[in-house]
Every structure is written in C-alpha cells, then in structure tokens.
Amino acid sequence: MHIPDGLIITNEPLSILGAIGMWLISFIFLYWSWKKTKITYSRSITSLLGISSAFIFAAQMIHFPVIFGTSGHLVGGTFLATLLGPYAAILSMTIVLIMQAVIFADGGILAFGANVFTMAIIGGLSFFLIKIIMRNSNNKSRLASSVFISSWLSVVLGALVAGLLISPAFPGGILTTVPAMLIYHALIGIGEGAITAILVTSIQKIQPTAMGGLNLLKEISM
Amino acid sequence: MNNKTGIFFLILVFLAIFLPFASNLPDGLERVVENFGVKEQNNFWNGLMADYLIESINNPIISTFISGTIGTFIVLIAALILGRTIQPDKPQ
Numbered sequence: 001m002h003i004p005d006g007l008i009i010t011n012e013p014l015s016i017l018g019a020i021g022m023w024l025i026s027f028i029f030l031y032w033s034w035k036k037t038k039i040t041y042s043r044s045i046t047s048l049l050g051i052s053s054a055f056i057f058a059a060q061m062i063h064f065p066v067i068f069g070t071s072g073h074l075v076g077g078t079f080l081a082t083l084l085g086p087y088a089a090i091l092s093m094t095i096v097l098i099m100q101a102v103i104f105a106d107g108g109i110l111a112f113g114a115n116v117f118t119m120a121i122i123g124g125l126s127f128f129l130i131k132i133i134m135r136n137s138n139n140k141s142r143l144a145s146s147v148f149i150s151s152w153l154s155v156v157l158g159a160l161v162a163g164l165l166i167s168p169a170f171p172g173g174i175l176t177t178v179p180a181m182l183i184y185h186a187l188i189g190i191g192e193g194a195i196t197a198i199l200v201t202s203i204q205k206i207q208p209t210a211m212g213g214l215n216l217l218k219e220i221s222m
Numbered sequence: 223m224n225n226k227t228g229i230f231f232l233i234l235v236f237l238a239i240f241l242p243f244a245s246n247l248p249d250g251l252e253r254v255v256e257n258f259g260v261k262e263q264n265n266f267w268n269g270l271m272a273d274y275l276i277e278s279i280n281n282p283i284i285s286t287f288i289s290g291t292i293g294t295f296i297v298l299i300a301a302l303i304l305g306r307t308i309q310p311d312k313p314q
Contacts, residue, residue, distance in 0.1 A: 001251050006262030037308050044312040046305025051229045053301035054294045058233045061274060061290050063245040070253040071245035091308075095301045099293060105269025162251065170260055180257060184250035 001075065001158055001185070002100065002115055005108030007166045015168040022165065023113030029121045030094060036087035040216070045088055048212060052083050053092040057099065064191055072188030075158070077123010078130070078151035079196045083203075085213040086127035093120035114165050118158035126154040127213060140201065143214075147200045148193035155192045159185030230298060237290050242283050 008019045037045075056076040063071040080089035097115050100106040107115045133146035163181035167174040204211055248256055255262065271289045279285035 001249070003251065004262060005265045005267070007251075007255065007260075009263060034308065041309065041312065044305070044309055046302055046309065047226055049305040050298045050302035051226060051233075054230060054298035055233050055236075057297040058237050058290060058294045061237065061244065061286070061293075062240045063247070063249065065245040065247055066250075068253070069247055071247040071249050073249065091304060092301060095304060096297055099297050099300065101267075101269075103270050103293060103296065104274055104289070105265065105267060105272045106274070108265060109267050159250065163254075166251075166254075169262070170258055172258065176258055177254060180254040181250065184253055188250050 001118060001155070001162055002097075002107030003111040003118075003162055003166060004105075005110045007169050008108060008111040008114055010169045012168045018165050018168070019110045019114060021113075022111075022117050026113040026116040026121060029090065030116070033087040033090040033124070037091060040085065040087055041212070045084060045212060048083060048210065049088055049092055052080055053095050056080060056093065057096045060096070060100075066184070066187050066191065068184075070184055070188070072185075072191050074192060074195050075119050075123060075155055076196070077119055077154050077158075078126045078147060078192075079199055080213075081124050081127035081150075082130070082147060082196075082200050082211060082213040085216040086124045089127065089213065090120045090124035093123055111165075114162070118161050122158045122161070123154045126150040129153065140204075143204070144197045144201050148197040151196040152186075152189040152193040155185050155189035156182060159189075226298070226302075230294070233294055234291055237287060237294070241287055241290070 009015055056074075056079070059074045059076055061073070063073045066072050077089065077093055080092050083089070084092055094116055097107060097112065097120060101109055101112055101115070129150040130146045133149065134142060159181040160178060163178040164174060167177040170177050200211070204214070271292070274289045274293070275282065275285045276289050279288065
C-alpha cells in the first residue's frame with residue numbers, strides 16, 4: 001500500500017495539495033504520539049520498540065499471494081499497537097516507513113505523509129477499536145476476534161484513504177480508485193487479520209509481559 | 223526481551239525461511255495501477271537499494287536477503303535511538 005511519488009503528484013495542482021495536506025496531518029499526529037509516548041509508559045519501551053520495528057520491516061518484505069494475481073503483505077499497524085500501545089506504535093511504524101522510503105524507494109518522499117497516515121496512524125489508532133470491542137474482558141477468543149477485526153479494518157481504511165489520494169492520477173478518478181482499492185484490500189486485510197490474530201495470541205501465550213499495548217488497554221482512558 | 227541480538231538473528235532466520243516463498247505478484251495498489259493502465263510520473267528519488275535488491279548480486283533471493291538484513295539492522299538501530307531519545311531515563 002506504499003504510495004509512490006509518481007502516483008500522488010500529477011499534473012493537477014489538487015494532487016500537490018493532497019500530498020502537502022497529508023504531511024501536515026501526519027506531522028500533527030506524530031507530534032501527539034511523541035508527547036504521549038513520553039508520558040504514558042512507566043518503564044522503558046526502547047528494546048521492544050527496536051525489536052518490533054525491525055520485525056515489522058522484515059515481515060513487510062514477505063508478500064503472500066491473495067487472488068486475482070495480486071499479493072499482499074502484513075502491514076503490522078495493529079500488531080505494533082498491541083505490543084507497544086497506540087502512540088509508540090505510530091512512531092515505530094514511522095521509522096519503518098522512513099527507512100523504506102529513503103533506502104529502498106518503497107513509498108515516495110512527497111507521498112511520505114500519506115503513507116504515514118494510511119499505515120502508521122490508522123494502524124496505531126486501531127488500538128482504540130480493540131479497546132472498544134474488548135471492554136474489560138479477558139476472554140481469549142474475544143481478543144483474537146477483536147484483533148482480527150481491527151487489523152482488517154485498519155488495512156481497508158488505509159486503502160480507502162490511499163484510493164482517494166491517488167485518484168487524481170486516474171482518468172476515472174475516485175469512482176475507479178476507491179472501489180478497486182477497497183475490493184483488493186478487503187481481501188488482503190483477511191490475511192492481515194489472520195496473521196495479526198495468530199501473532200498476538202501466540203505472544204500472549206508465550207510472553208504475556210511483552211504485550212505492553214494490551215496491558216495498556218485497561219489503563220488508557222479515551 | 224533484553225536479548226536484542228538473539229531476536230535480531232531470529233528475524234533474519236524468519237526472512238531466510240520465508241523470502242524464497244514470497245510472492246512476486248503486484249500488491250493491491252500496484253494491481254489497481256495496472257488494471258487501469260495508469261502511467262506513474264517519474265519518481266525523483268530512487269533510493270539506495272531500489273526494490274530491495276543489490277545491483278551487484280545476481281541471485282534475486284540472496285540480493286533481497288542481504289538488503290533485507292541491512293534494512294532490518296538499520297530499522298533496529300534507528301528505533302533503539304528513538305526509544306532512548308524519548309525516554310532517556312526510564313527503568314527497564
């Protein structure tokens with residue numbers, strides 16, 4: 001879902017406004033996440049932040065086939081949110097996106113704001129959907145299904161925003177990009193949901209203390 | 223979770239196992255671009271290792287694995303620095 005510069009910037013002036021607007025919006029969210037990360041955690045999250053960012057970078061390289069000759073890969077926003085909580089998850093994914101854009105040209109530089117919004121911010125904020133679905137339950141299957149739903153939705157919402165942002169590059173505009181992006185990512189999102197639910201429930205079983213984000217579920221007020 | 227080096231190598235093992243099976247099909251966004259025959263404008267930045275490949279290595283899997291290893295390491299270090307910067311003196 002990494003938008004390249006060549007898709008977000010077209011000959012239409014509107015597209016440049018879109019790219020700049022997404023930079024601004026993302027910057028505000030990043031500033032908020034930075035501030036919140038500073039005050040939310042009582043213990044150091046540095047090690048977990050390093051390891052989980054590195055894992056998500058590697059995991060995003062593994063594309064799995066979906067259908068209609070299309071592949072998808074784990075985005076991992078919801079996964080990071082369960083490990084790190086929403087704020088540090090947004091920062092963690094942003095680090096991954098910076099390196100992908102700068103070193104590997106995966107996702108554009110002008111499109112960076114858009115990519116931060118569609119993957120890091122929406123992914124991190126999906127934490128609050130898990131919180132809404134879980135309420136104060138400790139039920140394991142409820143956790144798995146809330147993680148599945150939240151990660152599926154984070155991919156689909158990201159695709160919706162991406163579809164809107166790339167629409168100036170398409171002759172048919174929004175009416176072609178949005179439905180197409182939604183259909184493919186509704187399918188890719190099933191993979192995202194399944195992988196995330198499996199990862200979260202396994203780590204919860206093996207190393208429950210590592211799930212800092214889930215432990216925050218009960219503490220963070222909305 | 224203090225054994226960062228161990229987990230870093232586990233991530234590399236994970237990459238080595240799954241990369242040979244990774245799909246080369248276009249992803250959702252690339253598929254939409256192809257379906258509507260849209261031509262991307264030129265990108266002005268082409269990265270240092272575009273497409274996760276190192277030019278001098280011919281085998282695509284080894285090339286991707288090495289660039290992935292470099293990327294994973296850089297992300298790990300950058301995120302650790304970020305953590306230290308945000309929380310300079312929180313207990314472990």
